Amino acid sequence: MDCSLHRIISTALIFMITIPSSLGHRDISQTERNLRDLCSLTRNSTECWKIIKSEYGRFDDTDYRSVAGIVIDLAIAKADEIHDKLNRLHEDSRNDELKGKYLSCSKNYNDANRNLDLAKRNLISNDYRNIPVQINDTLEELRSCRRAFNNDSFDPAHIGNRNREFGHYVDIVKVATDRLLRENDRN
Numbered sequence: 383m384d385c386s387l388h389r390i391i392s393t394a395l396i397f398m399i400t401i402p403s404s405l406g407h408r409d410i411s412q413t414e415r416n417l418r419d420l421c422s423l424t425r426n427s428t429e430c431w432k433i434i435k436s437e438y439g440r441f442d443d444t445d446y447r448s449v450a451g452i453v454i455d456l457a458i459a460k461a462d463e464i465h466d467k468l469n470r471l472h473e474d475s476r477n478d479e480l481k482g483k484y485l486s487c488s489k490n491y492n493d494a495n496r497n498l499d500l501a502k503r504n505l506i507s508n509d510y511r512n513i514p515v516q517i518n519d520t521l522e523e524l525r526s527c528r529r530a531f532n533n534d535s536f537d538p539a540h541i542g543n544r545n546r547e548f549g550h551y552v553d554i555v556k557v558a559t560d561r562l563l564r565e566n567d568r569n
C-alpha cells in the first residue's frame with residue numbers, strides 16, 4: 383500500500399512538473415523552430431535571425447503565408463526608411479554627383495517599395511503567380527543603387543551599408559515567398 387501510494391504521488395508529481403512546462407513552452411519553441419528554419423534557408427542566417435528576433439512578437443501565426451506577409455511588411459518598412467533617408471540626403475547635399483546618386487537611389491527604393499507592395503497585395507488576394515517577378519524587380523532596383531555606390535565610390539552617408547541591410551530583408555522575403563509557392567504548387 384505504501385508502495386502504490388508512493389507511485390501515485392510520484393506519478394502525480396511528474397505530471398505536475400512536466401505538463402505545465404511543456405504546454406507553456408511548446409508554442410514558443412515551435413514558432414522559434416519555424417522561424418529558424420526560414421532563416422537557415424537564407425544566405426545569412428545570423429543576420430536573418432537578428433531581424434526576425436527583433437520583430438518576434440509579430441509572428442503569431444507561422445504558416446508560410448502569414449510569415450511571408452509579415453516579412454514583406456518588414457521589408458517595406460525598411461525600404462521606406464531608406465527612401466526617406468535618401469530624400470533627406472538629396473536635399474541636403476551640395477555635391478552634384480552625390481545629389482544625382484541619392485536621387486536615382488531614392489527612385490530605386492521608391493520602386494522597390496512599390497514592387498513589394500504589389501507582392502503583398504497579390505499575397506492577400508491569393509494570386510501568387512506574379513510574386514516571383516515582383517521580388518526579382520525589387521532585387522533589380524537594389525542592384526541599381528548598389529552600382530551607384532559600389533565599393534570604391536565616395537559614400538560619406540554609407541549607403542552601401544543600407545543596401546546591404548535591405549538585401550538581407552529582400553533575401554528573407556525571397557525565401558519566404560519561394561517556399562510558399564512550392565507548397566502551393568504541391569496542393
Ligand SMILES: *[C@@H]1O[C@H](CO)[C@@H](O)[C@H](O)[C@H]1NC(C)=O
Pocket residue numbers: 425426428429546
Ligand atoms: C552576414 O551579414 C553581416 C552583416 O552584413 C556580415 O557582417 C557577415 O559577414 C555576414 N555573414 C555571412 C556568412 O555572409
Ligand SMILES: *[C@@H]1O[C@H](CO)[C@@H](O)[C@H](O)[C@H]1NC(C)=O
Pocket residue numbers: 514515518
Ligand atoms: C529573376 O531574375 C533572374 C536573373 O536575374 C532570372 O534568371 C529569373 O528567371 C527571374 N525570375 C523571374 C520569376 O522573373
Ligand SMILES: *[C@@H]1O[C@H](CO)[C@@H](O)[C@H](O)[C@H]1NC(C)=O
Pocket residue numbers: 532533534
Ligand atoms: C569591389 O572591389 C573588388 C576588389 O577590390 C572588385 O573585385 C569588385 O569588382 C568591386 N566591385 C564593384 C561593384 O566595383
